[in-house]
Amino acid sequence: MTISTMSELFVHGLQDVYYAENQIAKALQEIMTQVTEPALFDLLEHHVEETREQIARLETDIQKTGAGRHKV
Numbered sequence: 001m002t003i004s005t006m007s008e009l010f011v012h013g014l015q016d017v018y019y020a021e022n023q024i025a026k027a028l029q030e031i032m033t034q035v036t037e038p039a040l041f042d043l044l045e046h047h048v049e050e051t052r053e054q055i056a057r058l059e060t061d062i063q064k065t066g067a068g069r070h071k072v
Helices: 006-032 038-064
Strands: none
Touching: 006 038
């Protein structure tokens, strides 16, 4: 993919962050299966919720750019 405008660069950046946030959510959920300390589990659970909210905001932003019809 060749990026030729600032708009394309912005969308590409949003898509990169979207991918990273999804990877973080998956990793946190995997870590949570190993945690035995309730306080740590609660903190991780809260972080997963915040990450999911961020993913939803990114999806909205990507759709607003018109790139939502492409694979993110």
